[in-house]
Amino acid sequence: MKFMNLDKTAAYKRLKKLAKKFEKFDYAGALDAVTVRGCNVPITEHLHYNWAAKRIHPEVLAALQELADEQNIIEKYKALAGGAVYNTGERRKVLHHLTRGDLVGKVAERRKDLGLFYRNEFDRSYEIIDLIHRGQIVGSTGKLLRRIVQVGIGGSDLGPRALYLGLEGWASRFHHDKMKADFISNVDPDDGVKVLSSLNYEETVFILVSKSGTTQETLVNERMIRRKLTRMGMDPSKHFIAVTSQNSPLAKSKDYLCSFYIDDYIGGRYSATSVVGGIMMAFAYGHDAFREILRGAHDADLGALEPNIQNNAAALDALIGVWERNFMGYNCTAVLPYSQALLRFPAHLQQLDMESNGKSVNRAGKPVKYETGPVVFGEPGTNGQHSFYQLLHQGTGVVPLQFIGFEECQRCDDIEVDGSTSQKKLNANLAAQIVAFAKGKASSELNKNFAGGRPSSLIYGKQLTPKTLGALLAHYENKVMFQGFLWNLNSFDQEGVQLGKVLTKKALSGKSEDSVLDEYCKILGV
């Protein structure tokens, strides 16, 4: 496989020229009903990507296809899914797709079938979860276990939390809400204490998630919880489940009711469909629901194998993102779900995208001379409309937008006011925003003038179900992966978090020789 920096490709030069050529392209004028119908790509059977309101001229699209081909993004995807070492810095495979199903055949290592390993862990966990759901395993004081708390940080928190909140409404409607979940992530003691104050410990299962078994925040929070349980005369080992790697200090310890395993080939931010997200989701909504998430994700993974970018939503989304970042010069991306259930989905994407592609060196460790990952932020609509949309509409810079919407709400408890339901109002707002951003509206009073020309895309489906949620999650994972290929990055390590850890240790040991660190420690009472 050939690896090239973005700016070494022939398509790069062509795209640079096209950016100049179409600088004044009136794409808002070109945006018509035919375009809207034409620019529609399935992610899966139940979820679509519409890119009509993006600033993409057919010539640009052709050049983006050329770029995709030149960078071999589909071949690289297949190689990655097949077990090639794509986490180059840490010399690791990248196998999160395998938790959802085989894409390009089996992946083995030292005769171990890794897909089978991941799936066996699910099956092992489902057995325990069923026993707990049925009351055949109870807490240390004999009470039914009714609640779960996920204790983890970063990828062990953001993705699982986004999934959990994403299906609360769906589950409540279909009576799949088996156990309420909470999350403790921050080392700030106020985080854990707040969550714990709302719990009956006797009825709670804590899922401790740390791949390395050494995450400071998570281990400290575990100690805090164990101490509280012990003081109340309970046996913590009957209330804790570990999710970790087989060679971690937590593995096979008697301190846990049971342990489930993950390996180094699934990075934290890609672990929502592994046991990291799966066990808590199966506890909360049953394993059938989690299996549907996996099916939706696998369907999206299969769709992302398509070489024609006009039929491959993840690749197209990735390429348009690169067009906007490197050729239009936009630095940020806003994710705007018109679905309250996706409240924390932008926070997950923020990690997924910024931690994967917020890098300045390529996969071989050489500096790149072009911009890479953008800043990602977002809040649900319509809330954002009453907040930061002012800048999006009339600010001095352009922020590309990624809308997400669904025809139906999840809880199906709606009210008709003035001839329309709330769900209709929600989606009328969404449709109106796409048009307002694209087309603007001239006014002679310039503070009321909307220049338009602000590009957006829309991911939409009938309803946010486990299957569509899985597809949505995988779509963005694949988009970020493709962008990593286009930028020639290693999207799977995170060396940028290390220095902070080293200095924190120095600060805590009090042996810091750095006088600046000492001064800040004093200010902060450390």
Add this chain to the structure above:
Amino acid sequence: MKFMNLDKTAAYKRLKKLAKKFEKFDYAGALDAVTVRGCNVPITEHLHYNWAAKRIHPEVLAALQELADEQNIIEKYKALAGGAVYNTGERRKVLHHLTRGDLVGKVAERRKDLGLFYRNEFDRSYEIIDLIHRGQIVGSTGKLLRRIVQVGIGGSDLGPRALYLGLEGWASRFHHDKMKADFISNVDPDDGVKVLSSLNYEETVFILVSKSGTTQETLVNERMIRRKLTRMGMDPSKHFIAVTSQNSPLAKSKDYLCSFYIDDYIGGRYSATSVVGGIMMAFAYGHDAFREILRGAHDADLGALEPNIQNNAAALDALIGVWERNFMGYNCTAVLPYSQALLRFPAHLQQLDMESNGKSVNRAGKPVKYETGPVVFGEPGTNGQHSFYQLLHQGTGVVPLQFIGFEECQRCDDIEVDGSTSQKKLNANLAAQIVAFAKGKASSELNKNFAGGRPSSLIYGKQLTPKTLGALLAHYENKVMFQGFLWNLNSFDQEGVQLGKVLTKKALSGKSEDSVLDEYCKILGV
């Protein structure tokens, strides 16, 4: 008063030159313990702003002072607080400071003392709140009213919610947690239904907040709640309080237990210290706590009157922000509170900043030729460290950082592990991050190299109390106001939200002649 665009000032030209001169300034090398101690400005007695890790050379500082003087920011602040029309587009005064106290004497209009009006509304509300707290006013079925739900969107939601969450831990420790609060904002019916499903309606007071009395989302959610109450045989008028303007359709209606008033001189995003935030805070934590918030905010307002920017934290923070935006070319700002209680404070700042200064025309409605408000985003630390900090440390662009921290946690239920409490670990992480971002660390393996030179500031205090929270809120309001003066904007209107409203109405009436809007409506099932 003289109003000038930023690029017409003499300081602008000087700063442009300085940006070039100090392009390669090794400010990380210049960052030493003496600087840390020296770059410390009080916001109030209990809250400080430290800007040692910002990229500010003494010559730059002098030019920023010159800019402040040239743009007359202190005189403009006094004029604004004194009742001059600073919301130029809508021809309105800007009086949120007055809810906290008189800054420059009384402000009257047609013989009405407006400060007195705001304070009387607080006093009226405290009477009712006390009666409800004491059980002398009960719900329509005779039950004690124990919970509140704020129904509002934008400024009626984000600021109040940030304040409420900001003091939950403090209140629980000192037994000031009188009533639990929830919030319904989104028109997405899943938002309201989720909140309502956790309530006992008989024990709940709903605070309906809409200044105009016409906010679509809020009125629809009110209808939904009223219908549910009626169906359960309850009298909604005994469970609803209105916060609105005196001339709104909701004012003096018998549909409400009582109504409290605000006026057009307090914009939504500046209304957290008016009855919009005050009533729910007084319900939740008692009016003494809310009065402390006002005191803290007023203290910060007084501090912001200081003409020497080295003694005026809000002005200095504003000027450094302009330096970074217009001279260093940075487009985003991250707000990173090392306090889980400030979980939603960045979302409030996102509105405050982006809705105030995300504009392309000056206060007279003429286009400006420089960048204005940045994109603002953020999440609490240490969570963010395990998420998007990768890009902040090693991404291709620089994002200026605003850290917030407190010596003590709120709930004071902490655990010592490996020789330090969780609170110490939290703050050791914070200190380490500031140093890591500023100084970096060279490595021959470039994926492990930290270039440093990434500027940050730190706001810190002993503990997050009502008073410090009020000061923190006011600090940012004043910072944003000063930036508006520097950029010569009207920071107090939001015309950018109007077009979406117009198109939404078209979409809902089905009478849209815009074929693009129609197509998007079809896609979204409207």
